[in-house]
Amino acid sequence: MAEIDTKERLLDTAERLFAEGGVKETSVREITKEAGSNLASVNYHFSSKYGLIRAVIARRIEPLNMRRFELLDTYEAEAGDTPLPIERILYALIAPSIEMYLENPNFLRLAGRMISDPDKDLHRIFASQLDQVFLRVRDLLMPALPNLPESELLWRIHFTIGAMIHTWTNHSDLELRSGGICKITDIREMVGRLINFCEAGLKAELPDVIK
Amino acid sequence: MAEIDTKERLLDTAERLFAEGGVKETSVREITKEAGSNLASVNYHFSSKYGLIRAVIARRIEPLNMRRFELLDTYEAEAGDTPLPIERILYALIAPSIEMYLENPNFLRLAGRMISDPDKDLHRIFASQLDQVFLRVRDLLMPALPNLPESELLWRIHFTIGAMIHTWTNHSDLELRSGGICKITDIREMVGRLINFCEAGLKAELPDVIK
């Protein structure tokens, strides 16, 4: 039988339903019904709904971050002692989500929403992952932007992440507003635009007030 | 008696609890208990919980958008036939939320979360407000950036809004990550940084690939 594991079927179904309808608003009954499993299966395999949520997240987010660090490691090895080009740092930060989007369009929307989730534990799961990336990106950007005060750099990284996350989560709004001109049929193109935008923002001249 | 209206007390309490704990996860019982009113008062004054949610939103979001348009109108009148400086357009887009934050720190976090709310009606309430601002900003930025293809401009506005919203919603994360270096004690300074970042992003050179 080519039938998939109940456990994995639950993960897939939950991921989709969570992304479409929200975590709190999706009931265990909906998930198990759609997954064709028994109501009790969620508690059996994941011990609670919360356990299922965490499993859905863990399955995707760790590989995503791994890929970012992989790319950064590679680029850093190539660069040797010279500072990494900003564009490459941004590529390593942003591009791995492309692959994730292509193989699973649901998760990024879910992730984007969870970053500002009111549930502190859920929020922390994502935030702690971003913490690591954030610090690594900071360390790499500092030599690339030596004239920038640290606080200013940190704010700019924050803005960059914001632009990235919002693009993940709300690109369908832009498609509406632009009358269909801006859609992510070519997601690579979109990432190119985003990197270009953020690179310019990171390199921006300091206004006299702050300087 | 200097006692406040039950209706308004419900709005205030709901706003705070929604922001802290989420809309779906905050029960009518919590709200009415904390507001010191009867359980039925929400249904009496707002006909349903959903009605209360909409009232909470409407009370803040309309003045916010009004202020944006006011500023843009003023600047446009001053500028006459010359294109508006990008910095001023961005100021009109971003700065009104400062005042809102100062007098009510809760709402912006709530708003930032609702923009990507899975409930389509709630999402639309915010999205439709942003639609108007988006189009106005587009019309003003086009003459200011005449060499930019429209699709590229639209994407960049989208990135700008993303940076703005994420900053509203998640600045407390940055405060943690920066070890307290970046906090919004001076929110005006933060807005200055954000405008500076986005202006550079909007003005960025087109890479050869897209050009």
Added chain:
DNA sequence: ATTAAAATCAAACAGTTGTTTTAAACGACT
């Protein structure tokens, strides 16, 4: 003071929630 509308109250309603329980079925191994 009387009257009618507006507001509040306690109580109950009907439905959904995540979780637990107990029994049955399955699959692999001796």
Added chain:
DNA sequence: AGTCGTTTAAAACAACTGTTTGATTTTAAT
């Protein structure tokens, strides 16, 4: 064939949800 741990099944549980009801109080105008 029989025994073991693993998985699935149906049903019930206790708690919580938004909403409604009908009586009571408060408020304001005549």
